[in-house]
Amino acid sequence: MEGPTLQDSVEAALREAGVPAGVMPSGRTDRGVHARMQVLSLRLPEAPALEEMLGRVARHLPPDLGICVAKRPAPSFHAQWVASGKSYRYRLQLEGTVSEAWRPYALDVPREPLLASREVRPERLAELLNHATGTRDFIAFHEKSSPRKPRRLESATLHARGSGLYEVRLEGEGFARYQVRYLVGSALKVAAGLLPEEHWHAALEAAAPLEGLKAPAQGLVLWEVRYPAAVDPFSPGERLHPPGLPGTPPFGDEAPG
Template sequence: MLSSTTKRIPVALWIWYRGGNFRGFQRQPEGPTVQAVLEEALASVGVPATIMPSGRTDRGVHARMQVVSVRLEPGDSAEAMEKRLPARLPPDLGLCAVRRPGSFHAQWSASGKGYRYRLRLGGTPDAAWAPYALDVASEPLLQGARAVTPERLEALLGAAVGTRDFIAFHEKSSPQKPRTLESATLHALGGGLYEARLSGDGFARYQVRYLVGSALKAAAGLLPEEAWKAALETGAAMEGFKAPAHGLVLWEVRYPPGVDPFTAGERLHPPGLPLEPPFL
């Protein structure tokens, strides 16, 4: 039997998941996690392997595009895996593509990520979106505040764009270093539903949730704008707000040309991705 991992076949899996029924991505003793469920499904189709993701998502966070590296047994193929794995996955976890890249690592080869945070600023609540969007009007920590306008929220998010130390906006367990937020914009989805789109070269733990939540708090007049600016410019501590996990989607993992296992067409129209919320 061939036991050397050098003989095994490296592949990249593009998976999606709704995070509500998982206790985060990383395997842990309690509850189902994305890693545990995926590795069990892989083992059931002849791939007993530990997956290497592009990064972890926290409990309740969704992913339109999560990429994981895995090695297949000799004689297997990406095409065969793509056919037999989907039937072993639960309803809230799915497969878009399996590709055999060249030199590739799901995490270390990544050049950036994009996230989207959905929130309701008005209109009539939509039952289909309720599990996947923050209803700002009913959020306890924002009660009694002035109404949040899209213009105000987008202006505050836009102020965060640039290369800086975002230490005031992430868990201290993540490395403290400069990170580049390439863009932060707000887009209307209709009916009072909006999504904040954030793109950057990398994000620390909870960074997107603290950025969106604290911008909401400042837009609502509950956090002084001076405190928001100081947190961005100097890393000064503030009484921020970590937006709830259920509104957040890991939207895209980017790789440099020549390394990216997936085509531009696949990224634009992901094969097998559900079109209902939280994905569009």
């Protein structure tokens, strides 16, 4: 990976703010993937004034990285080990031309070399994604560096955002490396008629190898990391509207202009 990671940037800001502490992330995202509510936990020798600490740290963060909330969760809280699930969103321009605001954050399907000149009907894509839900061996859809084990995909739905932009929303207990990108890319390949549908079903039902497609990173957003109610550091309102989060792409819910 080139350049500093999100964790590097946060730890550097903590040091500059006089709060030297290592952070424990809920997981890692691929280079080029965006994160709306990535969670980092840290343990401090003293309980600081949170608002004051937040202000000091925020001054040392790069402009495209912000801290939305700081809380004192349960003593046993660990950002990764107590997480109960994750939500991802992947933006696709299926029809028309992607707007300038969304261009860096969406896959422009009609202009993607492999998919160019192939029609991808939204209802067809939604049907394929729905078939992927359930507890399965997703080995055909993730890197072999991730452990092979059953994983539960709770939902995989497609939502129209307007002007030909669509959003794939995926929720699950946990995801292997590149799993979301392979699921979205391979579903697109089947919907475009470039991969037989029976191969898709065999990969899902019997973990058969698949000549899938890894969708590009820029369309993907880690939307949120979920925790059991007893240890969740965020209120329902904060999850819906994280304080300080920009309302612009790739995080805003407004339709593109």
